[in-house]
Amino acid sequence: MRLKTLFTLLSLTGLLLTACKSNKQQDAMITANNTVLFPKGDKLTNGYFTGDAFLKPLLAKDANNDFAMGSVTFEPGARTNWHTHPKGQVLVVTEGQGWYQEKGKPAQVIKKGDVINIPENTEHWHGASAGSIMSHIAITNYKGEENVVWLKPVTAEEYNVVNKK
Amino acid sequence: MRLKTLFTLLSLTGLLLTACKSNKQQDAMITANNTVLFPKGDKLTNGYFTGDAFLKPLLAKDANNDFAMGSVTFEPGARTNWHTHPKGQVLVVTEGQGWYQEKGKPAQVIKKGDVINIPENTEHWHGASAGSIMSHIAITNYKGEENVVWLKPVTAEEYNVVNKK
Numbered sequence: 001m002r003l004k005t006l007f008t009l010l011s012l013t014g015l016l017l018t019a020c021k022s023n024k025q026q027d028a029m030i031t032a033n034n035t036v037l038f039p040k041g042d043k044l045t046n047g048y049f050t051g052d053a054f055l056k057p058l059l060a061k062d063a064n065n066d067f068a069m070g071s072v073t074f075e076p077g078a079r080t081n082w083h084t085h086p087k088g089q090v091l092v093v094t095e096g097q098g099w100y101q102e103k104g105k106p107a108q109v110i111k112k113g114d115v116i117n118i119p120e121n122t123e124h125w126h127g128a129s130a131g132s133i134m135s136h137i138a139i140t141n142y143k144g145e146e147n148v149v150w151l152k153p154v155t156a157e158e159y160n161v162v163n164k165k
Numbered sequence: 166m167r168l169k170t171l172f173t174l175l176s177l178t179g180l181l182l183t184a185c186k187s188n189k190q191q192d193a194m195i196t197a198n199n200t201v202l203f204p205k206g207d208k209l210t211n212g213y214f215t216g217d218a219f220l221k222p223l224l225a226k227d228a229n230n231d232f233a234m235g236s237v238t239f240e241p242g243a244r245t246n247w248h249t250h251p252k253g254q255v256l257v258v259t260e261g262q263g264w265y266q267e268k269g270k271p272a273q274v275i276k277k278g279d280v281i282n283i284p285e286n287t288e289h290w291h292g293a294s295a296g297s298i299m300s301h302i303a304i305t306n307y308k309g310e311e312n313v314v315w316l317k318p319v320t321a322e323e324y325n326v327v328n329k330k
Contacts (some may be wrong), residue, residue, distance in 0.1 A: 058280050064253035064306055088229035115223050
């Protein structure tokens, strides 16, 4: 009877270890497919962001492309200043969830897979939500040599109102 | 002694079950983050693709954006015809692995995270590799109302040479 218990112990342990190994293999497979699209890039220190935001440049304006393209990653709570684009900007959210708000309008939730077509000369901000990172590709059109006009920071009060909803 | 074995059995089982549960929870978390960036969209039936390719339109040309943007998904083996763009095109590979080849040059492997800046009036093709899907965002600039000139299919012979390397 004691021997039987030991066999039970051994076979149960074996079964459970197999199950765990299988889970670990699945983890490895899923993790391999789950690499982020772009590296985070370098921390933005230009004074136009609140919190920790990072830029990975992807493409510079050239003879064919009248836009610059980069991937911006916002840590939870991080956001741009209020700003405008003289010829608009397109955002493609690639990770996480955040906010896009035009001045005087309610903030919109933006999340992985969303495309936001920002009109010209429209005061707005974008960034992560308080509880999630958010990464987006930004395709920023040029009007001559200018593609952005930076304004005041989004205050903690303005940001908290949006995140309390 | 037999009781001790039973306790060992129970505590070991408990520990292993905890470990397994933890793995399952991780799986669920990873799977939740592992959604594809865009839906596949509709199968392309315009005759300019070989194999199964799908288009999810993302943005139409408008007053600010002098380009169209879409996500194209190629099943393994699928590819565009040879073609040119009068004002170039930018590809952002978002899933899998494939090929980009300019006429008369060796094919380049392209994979998730790569950005390809295709020059104007340059004959080329792109598509999945034989053993992997490939999805890319295509940002296609306009010259007037034209953004692509379609040419002949990439033959099985041309495609197989590339995939045998």
